[in-house]
Amino acid sequence: MRPGIVMKFGGTSVGSSTAIRQMGAIVRAAATREPLVVVSAMGGVTNDLYALVKSALAREPLEERVQAVVRRHEDAARELGVDFACMAPLCDELRELARGVAMLGECTPRAHDRIASLGERLCARLVAGHLALLGLPAKAVDAWDAGLLTDRRFQGARPLPSTEASIRAAVGGMDGLLVVTGYIGRTTQDEVTTLGRGGSDYSAAIFGAALGVQEIQIWTDVDGVMTADPRKTRAARRIASMSFAEAAELAFFGAKVLHPATMQPAVRKGIPIRVLNTFAPAQPGTLVAASNAPAARGVKSIATKDKIAIVNVVASEMQFQWGFLAKIATAFERREVVVDAIATSEVSVTLTTDADAPLDLLASDLRQHAEVEVIRGVSLVSIVGEELRERRGFAAEVFATLAELAVSPRLVSYGATGNNLSFVVEHAQLARVVEALHAQLFEERST
Ligand code: ADP
Ligand code: ASP
Ligand code: MG
Secondary structure, three states: OOOOEEEEEOOHHHOOHHHHHHHHHHHHHOHHHOEEEEEOOOOOHHHHHHHHHHHHHOOOOOHHHHHHHHHHHHHHHHHHOOOHHHOHHHHHHHHHHHHHHHHHOOOOHHHHHHHHOHHHHHHHHHHHHHHHHOOOOEEEEOHHHHOOEEOOOOOOOOEOOOHHHHHHHHHHOOOOEEEEEOOEEEOOOOOEEEOOOOOHHHHHHHHHHHHOOOEEEEEEOOOOOEOOOOOOOOOOOEOOEEEHHHHHHHHHOOOOOOOHHHHHHHHHHOOOEEEEEOOOOOOOOEEEEOOOOHHHOOOOEEEEEEEEEEEEEEEOOOOOOOOHHHHHHHHHHHOOOOEEEEEEOOOEEEEEEEOOOOHHHHHHHHOOOEEEEEEEEEEEEEEEOOOHHHOOOHHHHHHHHHHHOOOOOOEEEEOOOOOEEEEEEEHHHHHHHHHHHHHHHHHOOOO
16 A cells, blocks of 8 residues: 555554544544555553553562553544454563563563553554554554564664665555554564653654555644643643654653654654544644744744753863763763753863763763762753744843742753754752743744
């Protein structure tokens, strides 16, 4: 088949029989556009699978946890009238893998991804079963059978360069309405991999780009990309359109609505991404495309990373020398720690990273060259929009708001692109800061 659009449905959109009926109606209405459907696991199932591994390692009783995952799918299948038989072998596989982990007292990254993959694999079968009952020629397909091959970076795999060709060949050779698993792939040695948490959006973009579709649709549980996380900021509003660069910055700086890698394949092929609400499908959503009309430039959204850490590196021997930054960068590379924001002075560099990164190992590597301090309990706030710098007085407005709240940012990063102003505050200050900035940047202007 040659799909015209990719339609990806996230965890909430396939989280219950009611939601699956809803998404089924959306797919049926789009049938003439020849969709390729990509699904996440049912909401919460990936977390349950992660928790199951932890329990297995702790030698806790497993059957109850396995059964909870099985029951989720069994109940939904019964409510939808779908035959559970196509899911039963995967449930057996889950039980065996969990027992294996418990027996060994060890879970390799490879085993972990194999277990985590089962959420999407079960869900694709459930959803395809429902779509078939609607009279659509639906088939569940595991991502690798649709050609998605990856490297061996478990829990953060990346597609191989050959993947585009293999997707085209595989999908071109199949017919019907394909319901493909998001989030997962396989290596050339037949090991199951995952693309990292939230990775189904990325899968959708990989398939969309490989197949040259007209549009990649991300169906989720909010009206689109909003001016802030609507679960934390009640006044958040839908953004009608934004550029790939803006969406990529927002995702990188913590807006969960799109996985950060999603934009890369879309940008390469110039394919627009539309973010839509499964539970309000008539809403126009957000269009993410190559560039904004001049009228649509300016401040777009506030993203936050609630739990980050600051790594302060102070050169121990006198001042900076050339080569010093390279040593720091090498330590981050070696421990595979991603840097969000950086600031420097004559003798020190301050960087921010995810609080879950292997910071103890990183710090011990860095201490070979410098004094190191790691500060936790801080959060990163990023204001994103194309040509922020063009808005006269923008930074002054932001810092005046912080001053009114008596908040002094610990680190400021501005100007790497004209798209982003980021700063670090104490975690305890985060909610107040976002509320005040949202009011100032998006609410007062419109009244
Ligand atoms: P899915 O399971 O559909 O992939 P996610 O939970 O991964 O859904 O992403 C959608 C969630 O992203 C929303 O429910 C919302 O809480 C959160 N979110 C964070 N920032 C934003 C934002 N700027 N715009 C919209 N949603 C956001
Ligand atoms: N199910 C996976 C997760 O929870 C992937 C996704 O939802 O995009 O991370
Ligand atoms: Mg998601």
